[in-house]
Amino acid sequence: MKISLNWLKQYVNLDGASTDELQRAITFLGFEVEGVHTTGLAPLTHVVVGEILTRTKIPNLKKDISLCTVEVGAAHGGVRTIVCGAPNCDPGRRVPVALPGAVLPSGFQIALRKTYGHESQGMMCAADELGLGSDHAGLLLLDPATPIGQPINEALPGGDTVLDIEITPNRPDALSHIGIARELAAWFRRDVTYPAIKFRGETHGSRPDILAAVQVEAPADCPLYIAIALAGVKVGPSPAWMQERLAAVGLRPINNLVDVGNYVMLELGQPLHVFDAKKINGRRLVIRPAIDGEKLTTLDTKERVLNHRNLVIADESRPLVVAGIMGGADAGVDATTTDIVLEAACFRPQSIRATSKRLGLASDSSYRFERGVDPHSTLEAAQRAVDLLLETAGGTVVGPSFQVGGDVPWQREIVVTPAYINEKLGFEIPADDQRAALEALDLVIRHEEPTERRGPAWTVTIPSWRADLDRPIDLVEEVLRVYGTEKVPAAPAVGPALVDAEDAPAVAFNRRVTDYLVGQHFHECVNYTLRSAKELKTWVSDAAVQELALLNPFVEEQSHLRPTLVLGLLESLKLNQSRGNQVSRLCETGRVFVEQNGTVHECAGVGFLLAENPKARSWLGRAQPDFYAVKRHVEIIAAEAGIDLSAQALVPVTGGFWGWQEGQAAAAGDLQHGWTARFGLLNLAMVRAAGVEGKVWAGMFAIVPATLPAAGARRRYQPFSLQPATLRDLALVVDAGRPAEEVRRQLLQVARTAAGTAFAVESVAIFDVYTGTGLPAGKKSLAYALSFRSAERTLNDDEVNGVFAQIQQAIAADGTVSVRA
16 A cells, blocks of 8 residues: 555644654554655756747758757856757747756766757756656656746655555555554544545436436445436546646546546545446446356456356446446546446455456455445545545536445444453553543543443444454554554563473374375375365265355355365376476375265365376386275274274275275275275376376375374284294185175184184185186185184194184075185
């Protein structure tokens, strides 16, 4: 936000305050001064006002060069002869003349010089040669009434000092000269002089042919809309004082109608818009959501494609303005404009922010609406603009005027005590100083009531432009800002220490899992918790997409909570592949949101990827990742959460599992038990659509934090047996479609029951699968290796054979499994 010091002094008396003092005050008030620069003419010596007497073109030159005589006054040598190449060095014009001895802002020194065969006794100057802008098209022409011989610094208006201030997002009230004037008035204990407003709604006749109706179809996005018609205006340059103030803060003056809108926005903080009435089809303004696919060419000459989330100001046939951001190229005022409609409105900040982001379109107007404009000052700003329009463009205000929406009465009060303020500050500020600080900011103490122990309780009235103040603690900050943070006394910093504190189970779990994966050569990633709806539809059902949607997303690409970490890891993998980074192992821990039966569970999540690298070049081939590699990682991760995955039922992935390749992935667990896991090959089509090369194997584990074991509940070392194991092999015939893992777990249970407490069944592992000759149709043979071991002694064959016979008999008892001879 650029603030002109000359402009600011119209509202607050800053006499006696240097620029350094102003910078210090603004900084201590909580803002940042990013820069200070001056405008206008620098102090110059030997540069005076001269009048051109004669002009003679020098013959035989390719360039148009003239020999001029210039009167600079008797005190400066009278008539001077000067060679000049400017096209406007005509007799009778008064111009700046740099005499010998002058040094221009560029460092160029003026001396007597012979040029094009003639002695030049000085130089007539263009604007840029005096450091006034970049105009070099001709000489800077002065007012004909300017005295000849007057020093140029006296002839031209003085410069200005411009402060470039960074305003925090919670202080939209400071995005104006009046806003900064209020702050400095509070600091220096001065009064604020507000601009006088003459127009109070009076109209002269009815002109429905200018504007007949205003309709707001989106009151939630536009709670207040004001439209005032003016007839018979005359378009032309705005007054010099207005142009100077706008130019000082970086805005190019255009014409009186446009300049008034910009001036009021920078003065009061309320953006405005001026319509050319003859360009409003049907004499009707409609504030509505855009139609999907509707197009509007904005003032920057770019065509914008709109959708229903974008608010527009339209007539009966087309959009005229992207509401709160920028007008259309064919709806603005021009040199032929005679009747206008002045718009002053308030828009919902979230709507303007989302539209600006989506269209990649920002303006001074959207910058203010995104942060919040005071709706209780909108009418006042419109009336101020009418005054300036009547002053600079003439015309009359005609009816009907429109105000759609209500100016909801503002009333906000905060009760606070001086004792509370001192308690929060940690040092004493006298109650009188606290009161003075609050009242300097227009925070009026409406009522004072005594309390038993904490002194008086103040009921503080909050002005409408300070919507950021809504709690007692906010007033503590306001008191300190104005009292002066530099007055905070030095004191030792004291803070509580955490002694023998344990991390939350979820934090400890994430740390252990990350340590393991990083130790397995995975690269840790951190991605956004929010993803797009398009992404989620590749992973979860439509019902889950709806449950995970945010009510008011900032951008479409971050509109939903993530159900998995795999989507972000895929994005990271694509980025690395596109940049030629040979990264094939990525992992991440963080929150995920899993939908089940209409309920969204917030879980501690772990995700990882193992990717093939089709472009890798090596003299020695390396084994590619497979299902069992990712299964092993998931088993270890689950073990860190206290879950034995090998004892859980695995469900092969079918069409009901989004994102995974059918037949090459599995699922385990259920959120009814507090956890879930998925692992295997990612869907090949999905991976290709994401722009990732090669196959990608992945694992995902999610657990409800409340089910995690406490940080101190760690696994303990179990001694292994020093006795040898006894092995037996068993081949079973089962239905061809039955999972081998299901049979393995059934066999393990049967074996442990048969062995009882005599010795342990250490493991049951599959080592062969056979189909074909010798087996009935629809059957397959699964061969398992059973390992038996005792912790105290070596087992003998008789006791193992006895148990092995019981196992064969029991496994075949239900008729679904038969022992293959």
